[in-house]
Amino acid sequence: MSLIQLYIPTEISKESVYALGTLGLIQFRDLNKKINAFQRTFISEIRRLDNVERQYRFLKGEMDSKNIEMVELAFGQSSNNKFTSRNEIDELVEDAQILEDRIAQLKESSESLLKKQVDLLQLQQVLIASDGFFSQTDINPDLIDLGEDAAAILENGGFRDQSFTTGVIPTEKVETLERILWRVLRGNLYMTSKPIEKPLFDPKSNKFVQKSTFIIFAHGELILSRVRKICESLDADLYFVDSDAKQRVKQSKEQNDRLADVTAVLDTTQITLETELKAISVELSQWWDLIKLEKSVYTVMNLCHYDLVRKCLIAEGWVPTDGLPKVKQTLEKISKSNSNNDNSSIPIVINTIDTSRTPPTYHKTNKFTAAFQAMVDAYGVATYREVNPALPTAATFPFMFAIMFGDLGHGFIMALVAFVMVLYERKIGLMKRDEIFDMAYTGRYILLLMGVFSMYTGFLYNDLFSISMTWFKSGWKWPDHWEEGDSIEGTQVGVYPIGLDPAWHGTENALLFSNSYKMKLSILMGFIHMTYSYMFSLVNAVHFKSTIDIIGNFIPGLLFMQGIFGYLTVCIVYKWTVDWVAIEKPAPSLLNMLISMFLSPGTVTEQLYPHQATVQVILLVVALICVPCLLLVKPLHFKFTHNHEYSELSAHSNDEASDENNLLTDLNIEDDDEHEEHTFGDVMIHQVIHTIEFCLNCVSHTASYLRLWALSLAHAQLSSVLWSMTIAGSFGTTGLLGVIMTFLMFGMWFVLTVCILVVMEGTSAMLHSLRLHWVESMSKFFEGEGYPYEPYAFSKVLAAAEE
Known part of the structure; x- marks a missing residue:
């Protein structure tokens, strides 16, 4: 192993580090150990890229929720091993912000419309159940039983003057609601419930739940407000239903129209959201890899000393001695490709240092070893x-x-x-x-x-x-004749x-x-x-x-x-x-x-x-x-x-x-x-x-x-x-x-x-x-006091990110 020092001009520092990452031969040393990580030169760029990764994670989460798989490309199948300019990164950052806002807006709209749809569906079931209930009670009002105080209730005007509450509650909580109301109101109520045939989507738990409609009759606004609080504490959704049949027909028609409109808009919104996510899934993996590599480049540059006076980046790292010519050849290409107008290349100085430091341990391996x-x-x-x-x-x-x-x-x-x-x-x-x-x-x-x-x-x-x-052939021979129970010994x-x-x-x-x-x-x-x-x-x-x-x-x-x-x-x-x-x-x-x-x-x-x-x-x-x-x-x-x-x-x-x-x-x-x-x-x-x-x-x-x-x-x-x-x-x-x-x-x-x-x-x-x-x-014989050779390599950066 050899310890080298690099003097890289500022204008080609990022491109040089990028080329060294593609080569994967240098283990950079930290020359800023006493500088706080949040006070280093390129921390603002790293934070900016961290935010982009957060936005990509948000997009990936939305794709997972829609069962949309991200198309992943292996390293080398895309342009990830080529230098990415500042303008390309800026464009990725802007696109990430636009995509996040767009997907977040569609998601918010979809969730809002979904809640409205569920609410209208539940109201539809409540109206259907109420129509069935009131049609039966009109034929046979004796079905209403308000308990021991029924005579006093009828003296106050009978059933037609009573107030009621309707709503939807999870089926598993219907029995609990009945018990609580019976004990609180001491039996002075009438309650009926009817299960809904199909499960309804519950936005709170984000899954389909079996629910039931209910109607509760009681006396007085004070008692009814208490009943409503008890229902809401058991995750019930309350709805207003008119006691007049004509008004209920009108309300049902309006509700059906609104439900059709909301359903159409919701379907369009979800189709748009899935289309956007599918388009993103094709290129998200490549974008993400570019951001990971860009972030790793700035992380390495933070390990180097940034000399403002000489306007150069000073790096130091360990390189296998037989890989040193490759490093020099790579940096020479970078220097020549960024030549000035007078065709003179920008110099990159490479020094090999004789040092007493202990180098990292490097063992070349293959898939067998x-x-x-x-x-x-x-x-x-x-x-x-x-x-x-x-x-x-x-x-x-x-x-x-x-x-x-x-x-x-x-x-x-x-x-x-x-x-x-x-x-x-x-x-x-x-x-x-x-x-x-x-x-x-x-x-x-x-x-x-x-x-x-x-x-x-x-x-x-x-x-x-x-x-x-x-x-x-065996080396032992057993006797030809013996009697049962005899001890047999073999002959060699x-x-x-x-x-x-x-x-x-x-x-x-x-x-x-x-x-x-x-x-x-x-x-x-x-x-x-x-x-x-x-x-x-x-x-x-x-x-x-x-x-x-x-x-x-x-x-x-x-x-x-x-x-x-x-x-x-x-x-x-x-x-x-x-x-x-x-x-x-x-x-x-x-x-x-x-x-x-x-x-x-x-x-x-x-x-x-x-x-x-x-x-x-x-x-x-x-x-x-x-x-x-x-x-x-x-x-x-x-x-x-x-x-x-x-x-x-x-x-x-x-x-x-x-x-x-x-x-x-x-x-x-x-x-x-x-x-x-x-x-x-x-x-x-x-x-x-x-x-x-x-x-x-x-x-x-x-x-x-x-x-x-x-x-x-x-x-x-x-x-x-x-x-x-x-x-x-x-x-x-x-x-x-x-x-x-x-x-x-x-x-x-x-x-x-x-x-x-x-x-x-x-x-x-x-x-x-x-x-x-x-x-x-x-x-x-083993001392085991070394430390591993871990060169900066894009392949390892991407492999670590996948884990």
Whole structure:
């Protein structure tokens, strides 16, 4: 990575930043850290564009409410990667304001007309119900029952002189209204209701609601006003209906005419609104992208120093060294294309700076390695130019997973699903995906490798949906004749070429054998993985030319780990090579051997090989000597050499950054980067912590790899139980019932296999494999103190906006 400074004249500053955004190679540094974000030079332009985005969001919301989809164009299919002039942006801003006002006006008119239409429809239903009610009461006035005070009411003039209230209320609240009025008026009322056949649109809840009309008769204006308040509190709409039949006919005619007029105007307004929104939907995506890119340009320009005296924009940023010629070539084109009348180009100055700052970490990836890199970066970003753990992880991660998930059938299902996603990755990439499916699609190559590796380990374990297969001739032979109840022992007649002999399947000691085999194998795999990872610390030390890290950390750490756990792995392999039955000796316990190696040095109860006690004492002494070496060598080296080295380093750093510092001082730009100075106490404390962690982790991390054995055993046993509890039981039934049972049990077995063994068990094994890489492997060499390289690129701006 290279740190560059750009001096861009004001008149071409925006166009230059736009071109750099299209190129996507520069990670700009903020040269205005101490300036408030609301006080920077181009904040007014950003606020202006924020308002345009708000207007576009309003338009998008209106399109969503009308189920109108916005036509989206991929980056590069439109003119978004070309420079947008100031006049074009001004035109977009003006158009956005005009469109917002137009759509808002149409929306407001539509809502107002819709309320009027609903109101007229409800009044129409009230008039129809009132006509029906009054026609019945005229024929039979005894239908009106005002309760116990009916005689007194009739003495005051009877029914014709009574007042009433009509309206519409949600059907679900009719019973509540009746109860409240009955209790408040103590039964001195008459109420009748009739449900409306079709649901009516409710503007308050913005949905269709089932409603009913009602008529309430009561005495006196005071009581009627109380009734109206109760009705309104229950979301009822009240309407005036004349008691005279002729007046009701006239009112109904006027209402029908108004309803027809309002409906016609409403339909026209909604058609106009939808037409406007459909026309906008074709170009809104492109307009929005242009505004997003324009806003990002001003955001980047706010990171730069705007020199009013020199009338130039001063920018600073990190660029990959191999991409520096592209940056220069792009800016030269901008400079020449904006030449003056005398055909002299406007100069853009590019300086490469020698600096002591730590550059961002940049790893080039493709669609295969991107998922593995993201997995590593989720734990921590690698320090600049240290070993990238993503490269070995691409091989070790799926293999560690496969050790725990070893089954030829389950691995085939996983590989098949991943292969489909890889085969149709372009089509799936254009689809809208939910969060879970998007995770699977992003890691499709990881899933593919996990499935393929699981098929390989399943072949070694000889597991195909918990059933063993006779791929080759067995190395064991069973007796030809035996009686029921006899204990049968096989005779070894050869060696099975590869993997687990199928003769072990179904034997009484099969679990004991595979248990011991997989447990020791997990220790071997863990030691190889940790040793392999520990070698990367040597690569880092050699690359950074840190001899003290090689002498004070790597060599004693390697001797300590190899002297104890490397010795254990050698003993495991040696124990496998000895035929203990042939030599008529009991196989020694390696766990007891390792414990007695520390508790009683020089004492061997069960000898594994000649001169074992002497070898173990030597290895123990070497391991004990390595501990103080880990603890003291590096701090003492720092104690005696740090003063001289620090003075040289400071002078060298000052020489390298002199031009940059002079320039920053001249331009009144303050450098906020702090350079931490370490003392002897800091180094000593760090080394003590490192030594304790390393020694303890050698024990805990080796034991942690036993999860390879535990999960592999659990997966095999769960698969076997699922097979025996489902499809295996149906094979004993014959006839039509047997066919039906086999069909049903197969479906049950397949669904449970995919859901439990492939999805749930696969997720569990993946998380355990991830932990082995993050903790057990990467802790041996990985610092992870870097920060990611995030260049300013239009593609990333648009991708972030879509998320």
